[in-house]
Amino acid sequence: MLNLSEKQQQIVDFTDGALLVKAGPGSGKTRVLIERIKKLLLTNKRSKILALTFSNLAAEEMKNRLLEDQAVEDYIENVNVGTIHSFCLDIVQSRGNLIGLGTELVLFENNDDRKKMLADIFLKDSELLRLLKSKEKPEVFLNECLELISEQKKNFVSPEVYDGNEAFKEIYIEYNEYLKKQNAIDFDDILFYAYRILTENPNVTKMYTSIYKFICVDEAQDLNFAQYEVIRALCGETFNNIMLVGDENQSIYGFNGSDSNLMSKTFVSNFQPTVYVLNENFRSAKSIVRFANTLEESDSVSNYFYEGELSAHELQDEEEEALFIIKNFKTLMENGHSDIDHPLDFEDFAIIARNRYVLNKVEDKLKDEGIPYYFKKSSSGIEIESEFIKVFDLSLRLLINCKDIIHLRELCKIVKVDVPDTSNSCSGMELLELILKSESHKVIIEELKKFDEVNFEFGKTLKAVADFVENSTEFQEEEKYLIFNDIEMWQKHWSKYIMQVEREYRSAISFRSYIALGKTQDISNDKGVSLLTAHMSKGLQYEVVFVIGLSEGTFPDYRAVRANGKEMEQEKNNMFVAVTRAKRICFLTYPKVKVMPWGDKKNQQASRFIKGLEIRTI
Numbered sequence: 001m002l003n004l005s006e007k008q009q010q011i012v013d014f015t016d017g018a019l020l021v022k023a024g025p026g027s028g029k030t031r032v033l034i035e036r037i038k039k040l041l042l043t044n045k046r047s048k049i050l051a052l053t054f055s056n057l058a059a060e061e062m063k064n065r066l067l068e069d070q071a072v073e074d075y076i077e078n079v080n081v082g083t084i085h086s087f088c089l090d091i092v093q094s095r096g097n098l099i100g101l102g103t104e105l106v107l108f109e110n111n112d113d114r115k116k117m118l119a120d121i122f123l124k125d126s127e128l129l130r131l132l133k134s135k136e137k138p139e140v141f142l143n144e145c146l147e148l149i150s151e152q153k154k155n156f157v158s159p160e161v162y163d164g165n166e167a168f169k170e171i172y173i174e175y176n177e178y179l180k181k182q183n184a185i186d187f188d189d190i191l192f193y194a195y196r197i198l199t200e201n202p203n204v205t206k207m208y209t210s211i212y213k214f215i216c217v218d219e220a221q222d223l224n225f226a227q228y229e230v231i232r233a234l235c236g237e238t239f240n241n242i243m244l245v246g247d248e249n250q251s252i253y254g255f256n257g258s259d260s261n262l263m264s265k266t267f268v269s270n271f272q273p274t275v276y277v278l279n280e281n282f283r284s285a286k287s288i289v290r291f292a293n294t295l296e297e298s299d300s301v302s303n304y305f306y307e308g309e310l311s312a313h314e315l316q317d318e319e320e321e322a323l324f325i326i327k328n329f330k331t332l333m334e335n336g337h338s339d340i341d342h343p344l345d346f347e348d349f350a351i352i353a354r355n356r357y358v359l360n361k362v363e364d365k366l367k368d369e370g371i372p373y374y375f376k377k378s379s380s381g382i383e384i385e386s387e388f389i390k391v392f393d394l395s396l397r398l399l400i401n402c403k404d405i406i407h408l409r410e411l412c413k414i415v416k417v418d419v420p421d422t423s424n425s426c427s428g429m430e431l432l433e434l435i436l437k438s439e440s441h442k443v444i445i446e447e448l449k450k451f452d453e454v455n456f457e458f459g460k461t462l463k464a465v466a467d468f469v470e471n472s473t474e475f476q477e478e479e480k481y482l483i484f485n486d487i488e489m490w491q492k493h494w495s496k497y498i499m500q501v502e503r504e505y506r507s508a509i510s511f512r513s514y515i516a517l518g519k520t521q522d523i524s525n526d527k528g529v530s531l532l533t534a535h536m537s538k539g540l541q542y543e544v545v546f547v548i549g550l551s552e553g554t555f556p557d558y559r560a561v562r563a564n565g566k567e568m569e570q571e572k573n574n575m576f577v578a579v580t581r582a583k584r585i586c587f588l589t590y591p592k593v594k595v596m597p598w599g600d601k602k603n604q605q606a607s608r609f610i611k612g613l614e615i616r617t618i
């Protein structure tokens with residue numbers, strides 16, 4: 001067990017009142033948060049703690065780190081770790097009725113589903129249809145409408161109070177009505193409705209604050225308006241045992257409305273927290289901290305004796321850049337490094353870029369060399385390849401929610417039947433019996449019939465479907481191949497789900513919500529060199545980091561270069577996050593010439609972020 005610094009210890013020992021920990025990279029924010037939760041668990045054995053994170057990855061990491069300590073094992077039930085969205089979805093699904101919604105609402109997480117709904121709305125109304133047809137690019141217009149709806153919801157502007165464009169107001173009203181008719185909500189509704197439930201029902205707020213004695217929020221610099229307001233609503237009038245932890249310089253979700261002022265100004269004025277600042281970096285060697293400080297004018301101090309290594313390199317083109325990475329990777333794997341006191345492994349390396357495509361060349365080279373690597377992904381939902389499992393998936397959706405018109409139509413289209421009239425109330429199973437007639441589809445019905453809310457054994461269902469497919473002569477080899485892969489993927493989601501949810505709480509609707517929120521994505525056992533975007537690298541650390549594609553227009557991104565305003569601040573933060581993932585060695589590279597997808601060659605300038613360094617050429 002590592003010793004905490006004096007300041008870290010003070011934070012861990014802090015008991016009552018609001019608390020803000022502002023701290024630089026590698027200063028132990030996450031560590032302090034975890035230690036404080038442990039301490040609270042052990043000293044307040046009957047109190048519950050709510051720990052909110054921004055990603056499933058961060059939530060999982062936090063749970064694992066808590067579980068590592070045997071002392072807290074018996075009290076682990078007292079801490080609820082999860083993303084803000086997942087916590088709020090629980091509120092909405094269980095108490096939607098308090099604001100005129102149904103309960104057990106399903107989440108339409110997929111943008112295509114939202115678009116289909118919007119298209120329906122335009123088709124039904126001749127005025128709106130005319131408007132749509134007058135647009136040069138109707139598809140783009142639909143997307144813009146969806147974005148505008150999303151923006152209103154993120155700002156908690158309901159259609160009733162929206163006072164802009166009349167046509168849009170109507171579209172927005174209809175869109176929400178359509179969702180309501182299907183007992184569904186979209187992603188943005190999660191926070192908005194949770195906020196309404198909490199603020200319009202003080203009893204609910206009181207119930208939560210009497211259950212949870214402490215609330216902690218990690219990565220608080222990434223809070224956006226809606227998230228902050230929900231957290232504030234959760235605290236009601238009097239609760240103030242809330243702890244926010246974050247680093248303004250690592251705020252990188254500006255495009256999603258995040259604003260570090262919510263943490264450093266609004267929270268301070270609303271809660272008057274005790275503020276701690278941590279600036280000792282326990283992760284990175286001196287040269288890395290020194291460079292990071294020049295990016296952000298921060299005052300981090302490396303706690304390490306090691307100088308480490310940070311260097312910038314110009315390569316001829318992307319091919320040369322990729323070869324340079326492979327060469328240095330191999331040298332370090334073979335010889336190690338005097339500042340690293342253990343032999344290096346694949347997992348000690350990360351290659352980070354501003355966007356996914358910059359990593360293509362390196363990926364090719366890693367593949368050629370047989371070096372294991374993986375992409376960190378953040379996704380939600382489930383992607384299905386085979387038609388049969390698509391039918392299975394849609395059937396499951398209808399079983400959960402017979403009002404789901406969007407997916408009912410999709411299912412009917414696939415099995416080529418007319419959409420049945422759903423105006424007479426009809427259960428999901430009755431609908432399925434009307435639609436699914438082929439032998440193989442009847443198997444789906446039989447299997448789904450076995451579900452009842454008390455005993456949701458999806459693993460057995462998958463096994464039965466797999467057995468049927470194996471013995472069936474109805475499918476071609478290729479189709480079977482896809483079906484088996486799809487089933488295997490479902491099985492993985494199911495395994496992750498049952499690890500998180502006790503048997504008695506398992507149900508089809510909760511399983512679907514877990515999938516929709518990305519809580520069943522496999523994120524843990526990836527092996528090999530990490531390929532990451534700067535966004536995905538948040539919170540992680542590696543002995544050796546290559547930050548690549550560091551040219552003007554790529555990193556910083558060309559849009560930020562063009563706008564040259566707040567966006568550039570975000571780019572700098574992205575760079576800051578990427579570089580500070582390195583513990584001991586950091587290579588910064590860029591290709592002088594970039595070959596465009598259509599074959600042209602483009603000369604590039606070194607990124608402004610490395611201009612102050614000596615740039616080596618080969």
Ligand SMILES: Nc1ncnc2c1ncn2[C@@H]1O[C@H](COP(=O)(O)OP(=O)(O)OP(=O)(O)O)[C@@H](O)[C@H]1O
Pocket residue numbers: 002003004005008023024025026027028029030031032247250282283538539540580
């Ligand atoms: N007091 C300490 N002594 C030694 N090592 C420490 C101490 N505090 C933290 N560390 C180590 O420093 C590293 C960084 O800690 P942690 O990940 O908690 O920092 P962080 O502030 O959350 O980082 P970031 O925001 O950059 O992701 C970890 O390896 C952690 O174990």
